[in-house]
Structures are given as structure tokens and as C-alpha cells.
Amino acid sequence: MSIATNIESLQIDLKPIGVTLVAVSKTKPQTAIMEAYEAGQRIFGENMVQELVEKQEALPKDIEWHLIGHLQTNKVKYIAPFIQLIESVDSIKLLKEIDKHAAKHDRVIDCLLQVYIADEDSKFGLDHAELVELLRDPEFASLQHVRIRGLMGIATNTENEKVIKAEFYELKMLFDGIKASFFRQQDSFDTLSMGMSSDYQLAIEHGSTMVRLGSTIFGKRVIKHVKNKDAEN
Numbered sequence: 604m605s606i607a608t609n610i611e612s613l614q615i616d617l618k619p620i621g622v623t624l625v626a627v628s629k630t631k632p633q634t635a636i637m638e639a640y641e642a643g644q645r646i647f648g649e650n651m652v653q654e655l656v657e658k659q660e661a662l663p664k665d666i667e668w669h670l671i672g673h674l675q676t677n678k679v680k681y682i683a684p685f686i687q688l689i690e691s692v693d694s695i696k697l698l699k700e701i702d703k704h705a706a707k708h709d710r711v712i713d714c715l716l717q718v719y720i721a722d723e724d725s726k727f728g729l730d731h732a733e734l735v736e737l738l739r740d741p742e743f744a745s746l747q748h749v750r751i752r753g754l755m756g757i758a759t760n761t762e763n764e765k766v767i768k769a770e771f772y773e774l775k776m777l778f779d780g781i782k783a784s785f786f787r788q789q790d791s792f793d794t795l796s797m798g799m800s801s802d803y804q805l806a807i808e809h810g811s812t813m814v815r816l817g818s819t820i821f822g823k824r825v826i827k828h829v830k831n832k833d834a835e836n
């Protein structure tokens with residue numbers, strides 16, 4: 604199957620049920636992105652700031668870029684002029700930095716709070732207590748240039764569907780609870796980003812509104828070994 608046919612058949616499945624498709628193009632060349640673009644795809648996700656900035660400069664300006672990987676505060680300035688959605692916000696410190704740079708560009712930047720749901724210690728994200736703490740932080744209430752659109756989570760990388768289902772269930776419950784407690788008046792808190800190539804059908808069954816698919820669209824990536832997770836970006 605070609606990239607174009609992959610995009611077309613995914614959109615036929617996802618559009619009618621209101622699930623947004625993020626094409627995860629990390630490590631993939633610009634030609635591959637353009638093939639997806641020509642097939643109608645406009646939302647792309649990257650996890651490294653430098654790669655994202657290079658692609659954004661070179662590719663059509665109506666592409667909506669999502670950052671899906673860990674973001675260091677000192678890199679926010681590079682993406683603040685154009686980023687559509689930062690899916691991986693995991694601290695008040697980062698949120699304040701995003702707010703600051705968004706203000707400089709007279710923008711409001713949409714963000715998702717990344718929640719840690721996996722049974723692995725290598726994953727980034729907030730636990731439930733940290734999430735509530737962030738939302739109750741008086742500094743959070745004062746931020747004018749960020750808008751929290753919802754939550755993002757990554758399930759455990761396992762074949763065990765029971766584990767994955769339990770994690771997606773937990774995240775959906777958390778999403779509903781957080782919406783009721785903190786965003787009752789805000790219709791813009793509407794996004795639950797969960798599901799990757801191996802588990803997106805389960806994620807949709809459990810209430811996902813946004814799936815992030817890489818290998819299903821573009822084929823397998825060459826594995827890169829990252830020694831230190833803090834060096835990822």
C-alpha cells in the first residue's frame with residue numbers, strides 16, 4: 604500500500620466518527636510528507652524540535668504541525684511562531700514558557716497535558732496528582748496565551764490487550780473527570796489524544812478523539828537508540 608492509499612483509507616474510517624488523524628512523520632523525508640499532503644492530509648506530528656523546524660520551513664504553510672515529543676523549555680522559542688498543538692506539556696514551568704513565547708508572537712497556543720498511563724518508567728507525563736496540582740496552580744489561571752485542549756497519553760508497548768484497554772479506560776475516565784471539574788464551561792477542552800499504530804482501534808473504542816499514526820501510514824521507522832531520554836530533543 605502507498606502512503607496516499609493509507610491516508611485515504613484511514614480518513615474514510617476516521618472522519619465519519621470524528622477522530623482526528625495526526626500523521627506522525629518523524630524520521631521520514633519531506634517527499635513522504637508531500638505524498639500524504641497530496642492525498643489530503645494536513646496534520647503532521649513530529650517529536651524533535653530541530654527536525655520539526657526544518658520541515659516546517661520547507662513544506663507548505665497550510666500544514667498544521669503538532670509536537671508530540673518531550674519539549675525542553677529552552678526549545679519553545681523555535682516552535683512558538685507556528686506550532687498548532689503541543690501534545691506533550693508535562694509541567695507548569697513548560698506551560699509558562701510556552702505562554703511567554705506565544706505572547707511575543709501575539710498568539711494563543713493550544714496544548715494537551717500529557718498524562719503518564721503506561722506501565723513503564725521510560726515515559727514522560729504527569730501522574731494524576733501532578734495533573735490536578737498543575738490545574739489548581741494560581742499561576743496556571745493567570746496564563747493568557749495558552750489554551751488547554753485536552754489530554755494525551757501513551758499506552759504500554761505490549762501485546763497484552765487487557766493492559767492497553769485498562770490504560771485507555773483510565774485515561775478516558777480521567778479526561779471526563781478533569782473536564783467536569785476544571786473545564787465545565789469550556790467547549791474547547793475537547794481533545795483526547797490516545798492511540799498509535801499498534802493500538803489505535805482500542806483507543807477509539809475507549810473514547811479517543813485524536814490518533815497519532817506513524818508506521819501505519821509511512822511504514823516502519825529505522826530504530827534509533829537513545830541513550831539518555833533527556834537528550835531526545
Ligand SMILES: *Cc1c(COP(=O)(O)O)cnc(C)c1O
Binds near residue numbers: 671819
Ligand atoms: C512515534 C510516535 C507515535 C507514532 O508511532 P507509530 O507506532 O509509528 O504509529 C505516536 N505518538 C508518539 C508520542 C510518538 O512518539
